[in-house]
Amino acid sequence: QKEVEQNSGPLSVPEGAIASLNCTYSDRVSQSFFWYRQYSGKSPELIMSIYSNGDKEDGRFTAQLNKASQYVSLLIRDSQPSDSATYLCAVKRSGGYQKVTFGTGTKLQVIP
Amino acid sequence: KAGVTQTPRYLIKTRGQQVTLSCSPISGHRSVSWYQQTPGQGLQFLFEYFSETQRNKGNFPGRFSGRQFSNSRSEMNVSTLELGDSALYLCASSWQGALTDTQYFGPGTRLTVL
Numbered sequence: 001q002k003e004v005e006q007n008s009g010p011l012s013v014p015e016g017a018i019a020s021l022n023c024t025y026s027d028r029v030s031q032s033f034f035w036y037r038q039y040s041g042k043s044p045e046l047i048m049s050i051y052s053n054g055d056k057e058d059g060r061f062t063a064q065l066n067k068a069s070q071y072v073s074l075l076i077r078d079s080q081p082s083d084s085a086t087y088l089c090a091v092k093r094s095g096g097y098q099k100v101t102f103g104t105g106t107k108l109q110v111i112p
Numbered sequence: 113k114a115g116v117t118q119t120p121r122y123l124i125k126t127r128g129q130q131v132t133l134s135c136s137p138i139s140g141h142r143s144v145s146w147y148q149q150t151p152g153q154g155l156q157f158l159f160e161y162f163s164e165t166q167r168n169k170g171n172f173p174g175r176f177s178g179r180q181f182s183n184s185r186s187e188m189n190v191s192t193l194e195l196g197d198s199a200l201y202l203c204a205s206s207w208q209g210a211l212t213d214t215q216y217f218g219p220g221t222r223l224t225v226l
Binding site: 031032034042043044045046049051088092094097098099100101102104105 | 219
């Protein structure tokens with residue numbers, strides 16, 4: 001079982017719709033969760049981080065965390081063609097200074 | 113504030129050669145991590161340096177090594193290159209590498225091994 005799992009996609013949504021990206025993780029002591037966006041040929045850039053159960057909203061983005069189910073998701077409202085990219089879920093476990101583990105990413109395509 | 117910089121941006125080597133990649137973190141950041149990204153494996157953690165010490169290490173062979181200097185700049189070295197080492201090598205810096213510290217990525221070095 002991979003430490004961080006994401007559906008590779010592509011996930012296709014029409015412009016203006018809500019895109020829902022999901023991520024599961026296997027390590028129960030994971031404590032910090034990050035969503036990165038990576039455009040083709042570019043490096044990852046942070047969209048959101050979340051540390052507590054529940055929802056965290058930032059503009060059109062909402063991150064949702066459920067530690068009991070070991071599940072974190074990212075919702076993108078009013079999807080735009082410029083949101084077309086690969087979204088990487090990243091997890092960091094608690095206990096000292098730990099490495100960040102990334103999922104393989106979900107490719108999102110927003111259709112105009 | 114300047115971002116993370118990596119040099120060179122592109123590199124072509126042949127099997128058996130060695131290569132050194134450089135990373136300059138954001139000013140004030142002391143933690144530097146290195147990742148290998150390939151289409152099939154995604155982002156794989158290589159190692160992390162903090163205060164000139166390797167603090168974490170991924171599951172890569174000993175051909176992959178790194179170091180960090182007193183100014184937090186870091187280098188990684190790959191010896192005896194193999195075709196499978198062709199990848200995008202990304203460096204990321206954060207303040208201390210703590211639980212909630214955000215990592216900021218550099219533009220990467222694209223290594224092609226022929």
